[in-house]
Amino acid sequence: MIVSDYSLAQIQRDLSGAGLYLRTGGFVSHVRSDIALVAEGIYQLYADAPVLDVNHFADFHITLKRPGNHRRWFKPQVLFSFDGFVPFKPLPLAQAFALLEWGLNWCISTHAQQFLIIHAAAVEKHGFAAILPAPPGSGKSTLTAGLVNRGWRLLSDELTLITRTGLIQPVARPVSLKNRSIEVIRDFAPDVFIGRVVADTVKGTVAHMRAPADSVARATQPARPAWVVFPKFLADAPAILEPMERGHAFIELAENAFNYSLQGAEGFLRLGDLIDTTSTHRFSYGNLEEAVTAFDQLAQAKLNAPG
Protein backbone atom coordinates (compact mmCIF):
# COMPACT_ATOMS: atom_id res chain seq x y z
CA MET A 1 0.00 0.00 0.00
CA ILE A 2 1.15 3.53 -0.71
CA VAL A 3 -0.06 6.78 0.79
CA SER A 4 -2.41 7.57 -2.11
CA ASP A 5 -4.26 4.29 -1.46
CA TYR A 6 -5.59 5.96 1.69
CA SER A 7 -7.87 8.93 2.18
CA LEU A 8 -6.61 12.08 3.84
CA ALA A 9 -8.92 11.31 6.78
CA GLN A 10 -7.32 7.84 7.19
CA ILE A 11 -3.82 9.30 7.08
CA GLN A 12 -4.83 11.88 9.65
CA ARG A 13 -6.35 9.20 11.88
CA ASP A 14 -3.26 7.00 11.70
CA LEU A 15 -0.94 9.91 12.41
CA SER A 16 -3.03 10.91 15.42
CA GLY A 17 -3.16 7.34 16.73
CA ALA A 18 -0.43 4.71 16.56
CA GLY A 19 1.40 6.69 13.87
CA LEU A 20 2.23 6.20 10.22
CA TYR A 21 5.12 3.95 9.18
CA LEU A 22 6.44 5.52 6.02
CA ARG A 23 9.22 4.12 3.86
CA THR A 24 11.46 6.78 2.34
CA GLY A 25 14.26 5.11 0.45
CA GLY A 26 16.35 2.97 2.75
CA PHE A 27 14.69 4.36 5.87
CA VAL A 28 11.42 3.79 7.66
CA SER A 29 10.04 6.74 9.58
CA HIS A 30 7.36 6.31 12.22
CA VAL A 31 5.55 9.65 12.30
CA ARG A 32 2.95 10.73 14.83
CA SER A 33 1.12 14.03 14.72
CA ASP A 34 -2.33 15.47 15.26
CA ILE A 35 -1.50 18.53 13.18
CA ALA A 36 -3.63 18.77 10.04
CA LEU A 37 -0.83 20.39 8.00
CA VAL A 38 1.43 17.40 8.63
CA ALA A 39 -1.28 14.98 7.47
CA GLU A 40 -1.99 17.13 4.43
CA GLY A 41 1.70 17.41 3.54
CA ILE A 42 2.28 13.66 3.81
CA TYR A 43 -0.91 12.92 1.89
CA GLN A 44 0.01 15.27 -0.95
CA LEU A 45 3.80 15.10 -1.10
CA TYR A 46 4.42 11.48 -0.11
CA ALA A 47 1.53 10.18 -2.26
CA ASP A 48 3.70 7.41 -3.76
CA ALA A 49 5.58 6.39 -0.62
CA PRO A 50 4.95 2.88 0.76
CA VAL A 51 3.04 2.66 4.04
CA LEU A 52 4.14 -0.21 6.27
CA ASP A 53 2.30 -2.11 8.97
CA VAL A 54 1.99 -0.66 12.42
CA ASN A 55 4.87 -1.80 14.61
CA HIS A 56 7.15 -2.36 11.62
CA PHE A 57 10.76 -1.66 12.51
CA ALA A 58 11.40 2.08 12.14
CA ASP A 59 14.71 3.90 11.91
CA PHE A 60 13.24 7.13 13.21
CA HIS A 61 10.38 7.67 15.66
CA ILE A 62 9.18 11.22 15.11
CA THR A 63 6.47 13.30 16.70
CA LEU A 64 5.24 16.71 15.62
CA LYS A 65 2.95 18.38 18.10
CA ARG A 66 1.90 21.76 19.40
CA PRO A 67 3.94 22.74 22.46
CA GLY A 68 1.80 23.26 25.52
CA ASN A 69 3.01 26.80 26.19
CA HIS A 70 1.00 30.00 26.43
CA ARG A 71 1.79 30.86 22.81
CA ARG A 72 -0.71 28.27 21.66
CA TRP A 73 -3.47 30.81 22.33
CA PHE A 74 -2.16 33.54 20.03
CA LYS A 75 0.81 32.20 18.00
CA PRO A 76 0.43 28.43 17.56
CA GLN A 77 3.66 26.55 17.10
CA VAL A 78 4.94 23.11 16.18
CA LEU A 79 7.59 21.09 17.97
CA PHE A 80 9.63 18.28 16.42
CA SER A 81 10.81 15.43 18.59
CA PHE A 82 12.87 12.35 17.84
CA ASP A 83 12.63 9.45 20.29
CA GLY A 84 11.47 12.03 22.82
CA PHE A 85 14.46 14.29 22.16
CA VAL A 86 13.72 17.82 20.93
CA PRO A 87 16.58 19.02 18.70
CA PHE A 88 15.04 22.31 17.50
CA LYS A 89 13.16 25.24 18.92
CA PRO A 90 9.46 25.29 18.03
CA LEU A 91 8.46 26.95 14.76
CA PRO A 92 5.25 28.64 13.65
CA LEU A 93 2.53 26.08 13.04
CA ALA A 94 2.32 27.00 9.35
CA GLN A 95 5.82 25.49 8.97
CA ALA A 96 4.80 22.09 10.32
CA PHE A 97 5.40 20.10 7.14
CA ALA A 98 8.65 21.93 6.39
CA LEU A 99 9.77 21.09 9.93
CA LEU A 100 9.02 17.42 9.28
CA GLU A 101 11.27 17.56 6.21
CA TRP A 102 14.07 19.40 7.98
CA GLY A 103 13.71 17.06 10.93
CA LEU A 104 13.99 13.99 8.70
CA ASN A 105 17.16 15.44 7.17
CA TRP A 106 18.50 15.95 10.68
CA CYS A 107 17.62 12.35 11.60
CA ILE A 108 19.53 10.99 8.62
CA SER A 109 22.54 13.29 8.92
CA THR A 110 23.00 12.56 12.61
CA HIS A 111 22.15 8.85 12.72
CA ALA A 112 22.91 7.17 9.39
CA GLN A 113 26.65 6.96 10.00
CA GLN A 114 27.01 3.83 7.90
CA PHE A 115 26.98 6.23 4.94
CA LEU A 116 29.31 9.01 3.93
CA ILE A 117 26.72 11.80 3.97
CA ILE A 118 27.27 14.68 1.59
CA HIS A 119 25.17 17.83 1.53
CA ALA A 120 24.27 17.39 -2.11
CA ALA A 121 21.49 16.48 -4.46
CA ALA A 122 21.84 13.39 -6.63
CA VAL A 123 20.09 12.41 -9.86
CA GLU A 124 20.51 9.48 -12.24
CA LYS A 125 19.99 8.73 -15.91
CA HIS A 126 20.88 5.65 -17.97
CA GLY A 127 22.35 4.09 -14.83
CA PHE A 128 24.79 6.97 -14.21
CA ALA A 129 24.38 9.30 -11.27
CA ALA A 130 25.40 12.92 -10.86
CA ILE A 131 26.17 14.30 -7.41
CA LEU A 132 25.40 18.02 -7.11
CA PRO A 133 27.00 19.50 -3.98
CA ALA A 134 26.44 23.18 -3.43
CA PRO A 135 25.82 25.75 -0.74
CA PRO A 136 22.35 27.30 -0.38
CA GLY A 137 21.56 29.79 -3.13
CA SER A 138 23.55 27.98 -5.79
CA GLY A 139 20.46 26.76 -7.62
CA LYS A 140 21.02 23.12 -6.64
CA SER A 141 17.40 22.30 -5.81
CA THR A 142 16.07 24.20 -8.83
CA LEU A 143 18.43 22.27 -11.10
CA THR A 144 17.48 19.01 -9.40
CA ALA A 145 13.76 19.73 -9.77
CA GLY A 146 14.31 20.64 -13.42
CA LEU A 147 16.23 17.44 -14.16
CA VAL A 148 13.79 15.09 -12.44
CA ASN A 149 10.96 16.67 -14.42
CA ARG A 150 12.82 15.82 -17.63
CA GLY A 151 13.46 12.13 -17.16
CA TRP A 152 16.24 12.01 -14.58
CA ARG A 153 15.63 9.87 -11.51
CA LEU A 154 15.62 11.68 -8.18
CA LEU A 155 18.02 10.03 -5.75
CA SER A 156 18.06 12.86 -3.26
CA ASP A 157 17.48 16.57 -3.05
CA GLU A 158 19.50 17.31 0.05
CA LEU A 159 21.57 14.39 1.35
CA THR A 160 23.66 12.14 -0.87
CA LEU A 161 24.39 8.89 0.94
CA ILE A 162 27.48 7.00 -0.22
CA THR A 163 27.54 3.33 0.78
CA ARG A 164 30.63 1.36 1.73
CA THR A 165 30.64 -0.06 -1.79
CA GLY A 166 30.66 3.39 -3.36
CA LEU A 167 27.04 3.46 -4.49
CA ILE A 168 24.43 6.12 -3.82
CA GLN A 169 21.58 5.01 -1.57
CA PRO A 170 18.46 6.86 -2.78
CA VAL A 171 16.31 8.95 -0.48
CA ALA A 172 13.65 10.08 -2.93
CA ARG A 173 11.66 12.59 -0.88
CA PRO A 174 9.99 15.90 -1.72
CA VAL A 175 12.28 18.52 -3.28
CA SER A 176 12.59 21.69 -1.25
CA LEU A 177 12.09 24.79 -3.39
CA LYS A 178 12.89 28.24 -2.11
CA ASN A 179 11.86 31.75 -3.08
CA ARG A 180 11.97 32.39 -6.82
CA SER A 181 12.64 28.76 -7.68
CA ILE A 182 9.03 27.90 -6.76
CA GLU A 183 7.70 29.91 -9.69
CA VAL A 184 10.57 28.82 -11.93
CA ILE A 185 9.56 25.18 -11.46
CA ARG A 186 5.84 25.92 -11.82
CA ASP A 187 6.61 27.49 -15.22
CA PHE A 188 9.08 24.77 -16.17
CA ALA A 189 6.85 21.83 -15.25
CA PRO A 190 3.22 22.99 -14.95
CA ASP A 191 1.93 19.49 -14.16
CA VAL A 192 4.17 18.89 -11.19
CA PHE A 193 2.61 18.95 -7.72
CA ILE A 194 3.92 21.65 -5.41
CA GLY A 195 2.54 21.86 -1.89
CA ARG A 196 1.67 24.85 0.22
CA VAL A 197 3.89 27.89 -0.07
CA VAL A 198 5.10 28.96 3.36
CA ALA A 199 6.58 32.41 3.81
CA ASP A 200 8.96 33.77 6.45
CA THR A 201 10.82 30.59 7.30
CA VAL A 202 14.53 30.66 8.18
CA LYS A 203 15.13 29.71 4.55
CA GLY A 204 12.80 32.35 3.13
CA THR A 205 9.65 31.29 1.31
CA VAL A 206 9.59 27.53 0.87
CA ALA A 207 7.42 24.95 -0.86
CA HIS A 208 7.98 21.26 -1.54
CA MET A 209 7.67 19.49 -4.86
CA ARG A 210 6.43 15.89 -4.90
CA ALA A 211 9.13 13.43 -5.98
CA PRO A 212 8.39 11.66 -9.28
CA ALA A 213 6.50 8.40 -8.69
CA ASP A 214 9.10 6.34 -10.56
CA SER A 215 11.89 7.73 -8.37
CA VAL A 216 9.95 6.79 -5.23
CA ALA A 217 9.19 3.31 -6.60
CA ARG A 218 12.90 2.75 -7.30
CA ALA A 219 14.05 4.22 -4.01
CA THR A 220 15.64 0.98 -2.84
CA GLN A 221 17.79 0.66 -6.01
CA PRO A 222 21.22 2.22 -5.44
CA ALA A 223 22.94 4.11 -8.26
CA ARG A 224 26.54 4.28 -9.38
CA PRO A 225 28.06 7.78 -9.30
CA ALA A 226 29.53 8.98 -12.59
CA TRP A 227 29.92 12.73 -12.10
CA VAL A 228 30.42 15.24 -9.34
CA VAL A 229 29.10 18.58 -10.57
CA PHE A 230 29.24 21.79 -8.53
CA PRO A 231 26.39 23.93 -9.88
CA LYS A 232 26.11 27.69 -9.74
CA PHE A 233 23.14 29.71 -10.90
CA LEU A 234 24.17 32.96 -12.62
CA ALA A 235 21.35 35.09 -14.01
CA ASP A 236 21.37 35.16 -17.83
CA ALA A 237 24.58 33.14 -18.03
CA PRO A 238 24.94 30.42 -20.67
CA ALA A 239 25.19 26.81 -19.50
CA ILE A 240 28.89 26.02 -19.15
CA LEU A 241 30.29 22.72 -17.89
CA GLU A 242 34.00 22.85 -17.09
CA PRO A 243 36.40 20.22 -15.78
CA MET A 244 37.38 20.68 -12.15
CA GLU A 245 40.69 19.60 -10.65
CA ARG A 246 40.00 16.40 -8.75
CA GLY A 247 41.99 17.32 -5.68
CA HIS A 248 39.99 20.49 -5.39
CA ALA A 249 36.73 18.60 -5.90
CA PHE A 250 37.82 16.22 -3.12
CA ILE A 251 38.35 19.07 -0.68
CA GLU A 252 35.06 20.76 -1.56
CA LEU A 253 33.19 17.46 -1.21
CA ALA A 254 34.80 16.88 2.18
CA GLU A 255 33.70 20.36 3.23
CA ASN A 256 30.16 19.50 2.13
CA ALA A 257 30.10 16.16 3.94
CA PHE A 258 28.35 15.95 7.30
CA ASN A 259 30.41 13.10 8.70
CA TYR A 260 33.69 13.09 6.73
CA SER A 261 35.76 13.94 9.83
CA LEU A 262 33.81 11.50 11.95
CA GLN A 263 34.63 8.67 9.56
CA GLY A 264 38.36 9.34 9.83
CA ALA A 265 40.62 7.40 7.47
CA GLU A 266 37.66 5.47 6.09
CA GLY A 267 36.01 8.74 5.05
CA PHE A 268 39.20 9.77 3.24
CA LEU A 269 39.39 6.44 1.42
CA ARG A 270 35.69 6.43 0.56
CA LEU A 271 35.83 9.96 -0.79
CA GLY A 272 39.00 9.10 -2.71
CA ASP A 273 37.24 6.12 -4.29
CA LEU A 274 34.36 8.40 -5.26
CA ILE A 275 36.72 10.85 -6.97
CA ASP A 276 38.53 7.92 -8.64
CA THR A 277 35.33 6.72 -10.27
CA THR A 278 33.74 10.02 -11.29
CA SER A 279 34.56 12.98 -13.49
CA THR A 280 34.48 16.28 -11.67
CA HIS A 281 33.08 19.55 -13.01
CA ARG A 282 31.93 23.03 -12.29
CA PHE A 283 28.67 24.01 -13.92
CA SER A 284 27.19 27.49 -14.29
CA TYR A 285 23.79 28.15 -15.76
CA GLY A 286 21.19 30.85 -16.09
CA ASN A 287 18.44 28.98 -17.91
CA LEU A 288 16.95 25.71 -16.71
CA GLU A 289 16.16 24.31 -20.18
CA GLU A 290 19.78 24.86 -21.24
CA ALA A 291 20.97 23.26 -18.04
CA VAL A 292 18.88 20.14 -18.61
CA THR A 293 20.15 19.92 -22.19
CA ALA A 294 23.75 20.08 -20.94
CA PHE A 295 23.10 17.27 -18.46
CA ASP A 296 21.31 15.19 -21.09
CA GLN A 297 24.34 15.55 -23.36
CA LEU A 298 26.59 14.47 -20.51
CA ALA A 299 24.48 11.37 -19.91
CA GLN A 300 24.27 10.57 -23.63
CA ALA A 301 28.04 10.89 -24.03
CA LYS A 302 28.56 8.53 -21.11
CA LEU A 303 26.08 6.06 -22.59
CA ASN A 304 27.86 6.16 -25.95
CA ALA A 305 31.35 5.93 -24.47
CA PRO A 306 33.12 2.62 -25.09
CA GLY A 307 33.44 0.28 -22.13
Place this chain on the structure above:
Amino acid sequence: MCSPARNAVWVIAPDPGVLLRHWGNSYVAYNVASGDTHQLGALAGSIVEHLRARNMTRFELSEMLDSDEAANDAQFCEILESTLTDLANLGLITVRQV
Protein backbone atom coordinates in the same frame (compact mmCIF):
# COMPACT_ATOMS: atom_id res chain seq x y z
CA MET B 1 73.53 22.02 -3.99
CA CYS B 2 70.41 20.66 -2.30
CA SER B 3 72.35 18.68 0.27
CA PRO B 4 73.95 20.92 2.87
CA ALA B 5 72.31 19.06 5.76
CA ARG B 6 73.90 15.67 5.13
CA ASN B 7 72.78 14.16 8.39
CA ALA B 8 69.12 15.06 8.01
CA VAL B 9 66.75 12.39 6.77
CA TRP B 10 63.15 13.21 5.96
CA VAL B 11 60.57 10.67 7.01
CA ILE B 12 56.82 10.37 6.73
CA ALA B 13 54.82 11.11 9.89
CA PRO B 14 55.07 8.15 12.28
CA ASP B 15 52.24 5.62 12.60
CA PRO B 16 49.35 5.85 11.98
CA GLY B 17 50.98 7.81 9.17
CA VAL B 18 49.67 9.57 6.11
CA LEU B 19 47.21 8.46 3.44
CA LEU B 20 47.63 9.90 -0.03
CA ARG B 21 45.52 9.98 -3.19
CA HIS B 22 46.40 11.66 -6.43
CA TRP B 23 44.94 12.27 -9.84
CA GLY B 24 47.73 13.43 -12.13
CA ASN B 25 49.40 16.30 -10.29
CA SER B 26 46.42 16.88 -8.03
CA TYR B 27 47.13 15.43 -4.55
CA VAL B 28 45.25 15.13 -1.27
CA ALA B 29 46.84 13.82 1.91
CA TYR B 30 45.23 12.68 5.15
CA ASN B 31 47.13 12.93 8.40
CA VAL B 32 45.70 9.97 10.29
CA ALA B 33 46.89 11.20 13.68
CA SER B 34 45.39 14.67 13.43
CA GLY B 35 42.45 13.83 11.15
CA ASP B 36 43.36 16.77 8.91
CA THR B 37 43.06 16.62 5.12
CA HIS B 38 45.32 18.72 2.92
CA GLN B 39 45.27 19.50 -0.77
CA LEU B 40 48.84 19.44 -2.02
CA GLY B 41 50.54 20.83 -5.08
CA ALA B 42 52.52 18.62 -7.42
CA LEU B 43 55.87 19.02 -5.66
CA ALA B 44 54.51 18.58 -2.13
CA GLY B 45 52.43 15.60 -3.23
CA SER B 46 55.41 13.96 -4.90
CA ILE B 47 57.55 14.44 -1.81
CA VAL B 48 54.95 12.75 0.39
CA GLU B 49 54.60 9.98 -2.17
CA HIS B 50 58.36 9.31 -2.17
CA LEU B 51 58.67 9.50 1.60
CA ARG B 52 55.83 7.04 2.03
CA ALA B 53 58.01 4.58 0.09
CA ARG B 54 61.20 5.23 2.07
CA ASN B 55 63.10 7.80 4.13
CA MET B 56 65.26 10.18 2.09
CA THR B 57 67.75 12.96 2.48
CA ARG B 58 67.04 16.26 0.80
CA PHE B 59 69.61 15.42 -1.88
CA GLU B 60 68.00 12.04 -2.58
CA LEU B 61 64.63 13.74 -2.81
CA SER B 62 65.93 16.33 -5.26
CA GLU B 63 67.34 13.54 -7.40
CA MET B 64 64.08 11.62 -7.32
CA LEU B 65 62.00 14.67 -8.07
CA ASP B 66 63.99 16.02 -10.94
CA SER B 67 67.22 15.78 -12.89
CA ASP B 68 70.74 16.28 -11.58
CA GLU B 69 70.69 19.79 -12.96
CA ALA B 70 67.64 20.60 -10.86
CA ALA B 71 69.43 19.26 -7.82
CA ASN B 72 72.10 21.85 -8.45
CA ASP B 73 69.67 24.63 -9.18
CA ALA B 74 69.58 27.08 -6.31
CA GLN B 75 66.02 28.16 -6.93
CA PHE B 76 64.76 24.57 -7.01
CA CYS B 77 66.62 23.79 -3.79
CA GLU B 78 65.06 26.82 -2.15
CA ILE B 79 61.56 25.73 -3.20
CA LEU B 80 62.26 22.17 -2.06
CA GLU B 81 63.46 23.42 1.31
CA SER B 82 60.42 25.61 1.74
CA THR B 83 58.05 22.79 0.72
CA LEU B 84 59.69 20.38 3.17
CA THR B 85 59.24 22.93 5.93
CA ASP B 86 55.58 23.44 5.00
CA LEU B 87 54.93 19.70 5.00
CA ALA B 88 56.66 19.36 8.36
CA ASN B 89 54.50 22.18 9.74
CA LEU B 90 51.42 20.26 8.58
CA GLY B 91 52.67 17.22 10.46
CA LEU B 92 52.85 15.12 7.30
CA ILE B 93 56.62 14.61 7.42
CA THR B 94 59.36 15.05 9.94
CA VAL B 95 63.13 15.31 9.91
CA ARG B 96 65.41 12.92 11.71
CA GLN B 97 69.11 13.48 12.41
CA VAL B 98 71.27 10.43 11.73
